[in-house]
Amino acid sequence: MKSPILDIQNVTKVYHDNNTTVRALNGVSLTIYQGEIFGLLGVNGAGKTTLSSILATLHPVTSGTVLFKGVSIYDDLLRYRKSLGFCPQKQNLDPDLTVYENLLFAGRYFLMPEAEIKERIEQLLNQLELQRYRDFEIEDLSGGNQQRVLIARALIHKPEIVLLDEPTVGLDPDIRRKLWQQINDLRALGVTVILTTHYLDEAEYLSDRVCILNKGNVVLIESVKDLREKYQMAHLEEIFLKITQEEREA
């Protein structure tokens, strides 16, 4: 049995904007285990990005907590952040630096020794097929390559958890496939991957377990295999549509 790495306990997030109150997460509880690829699914506005931004420690919870290896992330925030690599939905690389410099400074921000940073950069550039783009400015890269640099930046300090928020949105099918393979490789390295996506084929291909969110609530958490058996359907997409329809009717 794998041990829990993240335990999300009754997390609520409420936003206040222009006199309106939005309840983006409504008492979400779930456990993520070490080394798994955990898919977070849901229609637009389900709360996926809010949850991933909370796990990335971009925004605080309104109530509830998140435990990292049994300790609240808010009790030792910096330790948790050292264990985390985050790829946001929209690329936010440093536009003033080249690909190589983005990775070099990312390593420095995580206090890695200089020699180790350089070795790690070469490793990641090779692994993510970015060698020829090392001296490119970020704006000169295609969307797919920017996404790969983002993943390389998230992995530079060898985090235990990688949070990928919609990593393949807007990419060509062949580039998506390549990225899937690279995400799959992370599992082999024992990295825990939290994958937020609304591409159901992606979740099906990559995830060990999926969590479906709807209107800020957890609808279910199951392995794809168990879901197929339970619903007697071949594809996650059919299952997802059935579940979301049931939710709408309920």
Added chain:
Amino acid sequence: MKLSENARIFCALIQRDMKVFGSKFKDAFIDGMCVVMLQVIMCGYLLPQMGMKPHLIAPLYISTFVLMLFTIGFSQSLRMVFDIKFNRYIDYLLTLPLPKTWLFSTYVFSFMLETLLTTLPLITIGILVLHKHFPFDQIQWFSFFAFYVLALLFMSVFVLMLALSFSYQWYMDNIWPRILSPLLCIGAIFFTWHGINLFSPRVAQLTLLNPFTYIAEGIRMGLLGGTEYLPFTYCVPAVMLALVVVILLLARGIKQRLDPV
């Protein structure tokens, strides 16, 4: 241990900022040179030709300091506004293993360094060109430099606060007419405080509400000395008080715009 780690990440962030600044320094220097030369021509030659008394040349040229703080500060602030609206690089920085107070301090420190490195050589060139009007034996170098650092600190926090307090559209449409221009014009920047006090004590009192009055007057006191300008005993506490207010506004802006952990 945590302190030393925070300090090392802080230094890495500053190193990054200085690398980027280095690559843009030439342009920043040329831009600044344009402002300084225009000010030298206007204060040193054109205005005296139109009847301005020579003893006002140096105090008026010192407005260049404030003008440059505004132009450089505005461009720093704009970079931040664009980042928050479009690139969101700040989100990456907010997930680094560094407390947010340290992170925002890196912005302030980088802004200060950038402004210092750009303004000091340029303004020195202007002072050398107008050397006849500057009493070099009366310059209080240490007081001037210490006060200038305080002014840079204030300006850096101020522009960061502006960037984090308003929406992108409001900032683009309204920041100059509603905030920056009044601060630049209703203060003892393009005139001395005593000069305006002789003309209209009410307006002079109004300018005392503007922190840039104290910044301009403090710099004049440091570089020109004498009794014609507001003394450091007024200027330093006033700028420090304004700094506290701006820090509180910045904290509110950070919470509202970024809602960080």
